[in-house]
Amino acid sequence: MELAAQLEAFAKQIPSRLAHIQGEEATKQALILPFLGLLGYDVYNPTEVRPEYAADFATKKRGQFEKVDYAICINGEVSMLIEAKAHNQKTEIYSGQLARYFNSTTTARVAIVTNGTEYRFFTDLKEKNIMDSDAFMVFNVLDHDSSDLELLQRFTRAQYQAASISTLAEEVMCLQNITTYIYNQLQNPSEGFVRFVVDELGLRQRITTRVVERYTPILRTAIQNALAEIQHATEQPVLVSPALPATPTRSSSLPKRSRAETPSTEPVRPSLSEDEIAVLDSICEILQCELHPQKDEECVVIAHPSGQGWALRYNTVHPKPHIVFNLPLDAARAIASHVFFFGHPLGTKANFSALSDLYALREVIHEAYRT
Template sequence: MNLKETLEMLNKVATDNKELIKNEESTKQFLILPLLRGLGYDTYSPQEVTPEFTADFHKKNEKVDYAIFINREPKIFLEAKPVTSKITKNAPQLSRYFSTFPSVRLGILTNGIEYHFFTDLNNANIMDSKPFFVFNITNYNEEDFSYLIKFSKNLYDYESIKNLAESMMYSQAFKSVIKEIFENPNDDFIKFVIKERFKFKVTQQFINTARPLVQKCIQESLAEIISEKFDINQAMQEAAPEVEEVSQVDKKVYYSMEELESLGSFEEFGGVKVVLPNSESYKKLLKIPKEEYSVERGNPLSDFFVSSVLTQGNTIVGYLIGQYYNQQTDITLYTVKSNEIANFLKENPIVRETGFINARLGFRTNKITNEKTYYLKSCLSNLSFRDIPNLVSKVENIDEFFNSIQ
């Protein structure tokens, strides 16, 4: 069951069982744990989702409802409330848990319906007083869903979460300022509007006189912008229905865990996990006709594939490139550092000609020397290497890893 299906199921459970799900324990069992499973976390493994996780505060012994571990470290703390509780205030209890573990940078306060997401934008390891994102399983749109999926196990990356939190925080702040100005423009804004078009000295008396006129002009301007935009969009739709029909591409926004896990089997190589792809699975996910197979889009018929992406922290530092031979009965693995991918392509021109099963080639051009540096990206739309289970392998020392397998 993918995340979309999980949310649909939970919406039905919450709607049909209002009288039965009342206390905190039933909220956890029927609403919270299923969502964590929908996000890819193994709620049956205490090494991944630990209930009643102990956090010591001086002489107190307090427990967070759930600690979620990624790579054997607690990364997310979740505090649960009964579904009947309204989440209207901040979360001091969750904040205390948060500050105890430096590895935890995300806190979730939920009653099973609303999920309030907190991080530490203002001060490191001190949880912000307000959530940067609120998700409601009974009332959400596609944009909300696109944010929620970023918290799934295979996509979780704190830097991405931090960027999302900053973006949302700034957006909320900017919108509130703009809304205040539009509803009740202050003296500085009125003075700015006047001086943009007129050169005379602006007095306080003139600002007070102009205030109702500026408010009226703001409302009329917004109405004109909306009207013009609507007319333009409507005209474009009426003028180009055939073009839209021809160019429309059915893009998939997300992939189910079943689809991702069907991509291949996993084995150990030089201390890291590698994927040995099933090319038929990639063909099904690509959904492109044979005549359109190319280096740019990825070639499922190629003998070459990316078997593992090696990372240090959040940086990709190398690849394991696989090659089938003997009618795909045997496999050779090549080790390639990220900054040497161009040399690898020169030494193996057939790779550039036939492409990869699960990768496409990209390049950056040095503006001074015009030299191209190649890198690899997933050929599946809206899916990165980091999304595919076990494909990403963390390497502590990249040089030591490459030297150890030569």
């Protein structure tokens, strides 16, 4: 069975396991070791997966060595270090602790901190043998797409190459930076970008501020038309919104509703963030009804009106804000062919970067909630 199918089967088991997992040790046994097994590592072989590995100079009081939870050894050499946390802890707050282990183990090329569902990968791009402060890759077992899976393949036992880690990390970071730059330019062209395009057109006129102002809306419309043409030609739909935020990977960039736009009669709701409330208000507006959601870990869950299960759930905390529908993937694509959907262990997923994106999902939201 290929890795994608194995991960899908494993992801379906996780929700039922979480209710019985208490603490870090249980997280290791129920979530982390099975995941390492899927990647092809022999978790029962201490020459390949070494538990409680002592870092060289990371010492506690009285000369005792600090120990990282797992060291992955390939050809007898420590290649990856893994720091485990309980499933209900945030992985991003433990990179400092992990850095001490990585910096003291010169053969390790990758350091990972995980809570059993999210895995954050670090290396030493900026300074050799000093772990970078930012992860170059984040993989979520419950929420990933084909590009995430393609990167994860590079860390399987069969494909791992220590010598190529720096190159891979550089390419990933470069891709992220370029993607963000192009994304921002396509949605809100900068003056420099407009000047470049006008100059490339060879219009033989001096590019003044007035010229830039004139061509900015034209360029914005041209970009939208070009994207629509690409979508039609390739039959690979993309989610296009006329008002996306400047930074597409942060949930904090979601536009907030003003106080005047908030309904005067607030329904009883769990404790939600501003982003979560803004998304909920938009869904209420689309469905033309009040909703009483529940909070499940980082997701806001909207129950089906029949009382049988849930209709949809959304997450604004994840680096890629998204909404999951309790619908088959083919059904969602048939309803909204202009939207790019992903398969998800719980149904069908669509990413969004602004409240306006939700209105492109209007028909799917209605289908999930009404049927």
